[in-house]
Amino acid sequence: MTSASSPATRIELPRILGAIRPRARWTETSLIAIVAVALVVGSVSLSLGVTGRLAPFDPRGLAIYVAALVLAHVGQVLAGRRSDEILLPVVGLLGGLSLLLMERLPQDLVTLDIGETQLGLGDVQLVWLVLAIAVATILGITVRSDSWLRRYKYTWAASGIALLLLTFVFGSDVAGQRLTLRLGPISGQPSELLKVILVVFLAGYLSENRPLLIEQDTRLGPIRLPPLPYLAPMVAMWAIALGIVVIQRDLGAALLFFAVFLALTYAATGRLSLVAIGSVLFFAGSALMASLFDHVRDRVDIWLDPFADPLGTGYQIVQSLHAFARGGLLGTGLGEGLPIVGGRLPIPEVHTDFPLAALGEELGLVGVIAILGLFFVVIERGLRIGASAADDFRAILATGLALVVGVQAFIIAAGNLKVLPLTGVTLPFISYGGSSLLVNAIVVGLLLALSDRGVEPPPPPTDVRRWRDRLRRRAAR
């Protein structure tokens, strides 16, 4: 009943540049040690496969990566926050697998010239991975308040839409999709960033309107629907998703946004009717798109029967299926898959869209299940952080961040395995790509910050002065 727990003991947190109060994180320490050992063994296995020597494949790159992980761990220990200890090692292992894979693929897939030296695929990915670890750790250590996300939800939404429009107007076409935005030397894919902005906006919107969405009904005969004005954002979201498909030809992002939107709406309100309406809208929209646009219909046709044109449109997916089949139960071993057949890659775009197929070939079913397990752990941590958050905004934010990563991993894994039509999204933490890695690092950093019990309490929802004034007036009377 009224069993009062003791007043919430608040931990004095050091200011960013103030006194440092280190706090041991033994779980994280031991997990990172296992990650380091696993990566060294993986590297030796790769070296045996490629060159036949019993030594790490690329000792320098491996050392840099492991050092970055250890530094991130030490940084968190020194900062002394009580944040999650499992996310960093899990993501670190996924990133390590990515490094092993990228070092092993043909290095000229991606090159970057810095002065005299030319960096290949593995080196460029290493740079991005180290940057991603740095971003996640810095966010996890320094973010102590969420008001910069909470207060400006419409500003965030507007900036997201602006990004989308900028990409549409100034973006450059790569492989028939207009996804890349170039600003001077820097280029990136804004739709990666957009997914985080979407979650921030939805968390703000849903936490503010949750009572209304739960409480009120619009009756339509026997059907009880949520209040109609509050359905407007849902319809707007649907329209934006369709717009992305039509204008940017980016099926993956559209699917990801809409799925995360539906899942979050359900998580916030618990109303199945909203999900039902959303699903009906989704299938109606998909059917419409498939009948109107060739590129959508092609994707569906390839999915239904890739073997109809195995050397043309179905080539990628057929090769991916063959790769999984070659892998079998235990895989061919790292470095012993088929990198090049007849002068071309067996799977085009293997480093961005099909890393799971390459890993499936070399690590087999056992390895793929382990990788999927790692993604499940990331989702579990996010949902758990959401379940124990102090208020609705943080709960929905953490849930959404976890789902964005999880749903994206599912979409591309299912695409590689011909469970869903193939859509070009990246496999989080594993695919090659700066924007993908950095944005997923932002997600991890925010989750780390949200998991800390010591962050400042949520601000009061609205102004409480009104209540006090009214009380004063009554007292005066």
Added chain:
Amino acid sequence: MDGMLVVIWAVRLLFLALLYIFLARVVRSLLRDLRAAAREPGATLGRLLVIESPGGDPEQGRSFDLDAITTLGRDVNNAIVVEDPFASAEHAVLTYRGRSWYVEDLGSTNGTYVNGRVVATVSPLGFGDEVSIGQVRLRLERARLT
């Protein structure tokens, strides 16, 4: 048997085994975390944290674990006794129904407020919302886990 082949297979299997050792360690930590949360005595529907209380009863910073029906007011029979000159004897009641918390004003003299807005009869209450009774401000928070 070719010695090299044995080494290659040993390293390969060791790598896969290490992936699973890592997963097993992670799952063990996750289970420990979940069990600790389930054992927690305060695993209730939510709690009410006293943010401001000029009278000192209930004292500021105290938190109450909530039942599905929790009454508030100055009378000693209330689940949460609010000793405040502006509070009525039977001031308000918090109920958990279906998916959400609700606060109901029991015809108090000075009214019940949610986030500074007066509650006419019943108002839904989200986690993080503030309820004001007299001069006492309370915030609804999720039950503490872990």
